[in-house]
Amino acid sequence: MKIQAILAAAVASAAIASPAMAQDKSDWPESFTIGTASQGGTYFAYGSGWANFMAENLGISGGAEITGGPMQNMALVHTGDLSFGLTTMGPARESLEGKSPLAPGMAMDNVCAMFPMYETPFSITTLASSGITSIEDIPDGATIGFGPSGSTSDTYFPRMMETLGVDFERRNGSWSDLGGQLQDGLIDVVAFAAGIPIPAVSQLEVQTDVNIIGMTDEQAKTITEAFPVSEFVIPASTYQSLEEPSRVVSMWNFAIANCDAPESLVYEMVKLTMENNDKMVSIHKAARTTIPENYTKNNVLAWHPGAARWFNENGYEIPESKIGK
Template sequence: MKIKAVLAAAVATTIIAGPVAAQDKSDWPQSFTIGTASQGGTYFAYGSGWANYMAETLGISGGAEITGGPMQNMALVHTGDLNFGLTTMGPARESLEGNSPLAPGMAMDNVCAMFPMYQTPFSVTTLSSSGITSIADIPDGAKIGFGPAGSTSDTYFPKMMETLGVNFERRNGSWADLGTQLQDGLIDVVAFAAGIPIPAVSQLEVQTDVNIIGMTEEELKKITEAFPVAEFTIPASTYQSLDEPSTVVSMWNFAIANCDVSESLVYEMVKTTMENNDKMVSIHKAARTSVPENYTKNNVLPWHPGAARWFNENGYEIPADRIK
């Protein structure tokens, strides 16, 4: 039985292809699907827009599928249940090494990198009325929403909170649902890990007053020493609730493909994505860092041959031993 059958049910959003381009597509699938994450998060917005763009440009039917996020996408792409997906480097490493909680012991080594996306900042959001203005202010037993089960946030943020001495009750759900729960007073904090601006946070700002909380120098030191993350600054212009930049930590995201997907299809997708950043930014502002120079941020996954061909042709060296 394929992993897809035993994972959480997913909802597909299908996009109809545009005109067929004049090129050999004999080894292309009839359609493609990209695994994203829950609605209200950046993965869904970015992935849906990218699928639509690829369908319109390359003349192949495509769609985005709601999933549990990076860890589940690694599993679904590895088994071939999905052609493509979005993942974060931390969950990607755990999955590659056989440490995924979705399939313990299965080394998900049939997943290849396509192109860099953006960094996922880990940030905390509360209602202003809560009086919580720092991580240290979070009271014992606070109900904290960590996103969908198995997501990047759910995998790492609880451990980060424990490292910082926070005692909490764990809650899971889609980002949109957790934003509603926060607004309704059912939870105290949402620990977001998603590309910025996060749709659910932007929506919350419109409806109520929120605090977007960063980390102190001491907190940053503890977290960067203990986890595969780096310091990151959320610009004040990202959210109307920020009066100044917010310093947090982040982890890189990459688009991935099943390594057996057509080399020519992946080449055309990477070419279209990497050579049209203005279009990608129009899909989501986080795509400002979806540029070829950031290919070096992948130190985990092998490269798909189609992706590596485009990067090598354009002066971004990927050695043969890093290509699947």
């Protein structure tokens, strides 16, 4: 009986990896790297965990690289400096149209979608001691941290604040660094755009009292009409500091690949990700929406052929016209 139990366990542990074993790996790289963002943000936690999950089951080494976030990841994946990355649909569209501030005029069209990740809510955090409990309370000339330069937050949140009539001084930095500056009183507000729960916010509220600020119905309507975002509600259970759900806006994130990445490798990566949501959620809670049904949220990028093959095989229709060459 003991031998049978051992054999059963071995079969179970191999169940995830076995499909990859049947693939022709002749064009697979020995290792891979995925572009994420700064430490303290969701991209880095999600991307690092995903890379380890892929490496454990595909027989190649993998890891995450700290980058400037979605806009820079589009550039790095387009040029082939990185084979994989994480991006947000707004920066992806601007990069595809040649409007990236990192390379104006360059249409980054060698980037293909792999799978849906989660929505990025745009939310504001202040110290409770500041007395700032709403967007209207932010004083003229307040110093606001918008995340790493070129990040989704840095690209869109300043424009959103201006649209809502906020006058501010701009500060950039990693989420961890900005959280520390907020706690030390060096800045007044941090305007976060990251999957929830945001590690830097969770760490902040353990160390001090914070206010997590949402939008009024009117503010949310104004922003959704002016930017490529949709309304989103942060559940009260997300943070200790929230006593009720918080209305904000959000933008979808997708994992991306260089369109020339091996089709069989991308197929296996998508298969592992889409068929093991419990594992993805154990990496980061934001992965609750890393499910195949959300493939429809991509209305910007062409699909990688390997990704499209998995979705089409499993009943999620991606037409030939939407598949990268």
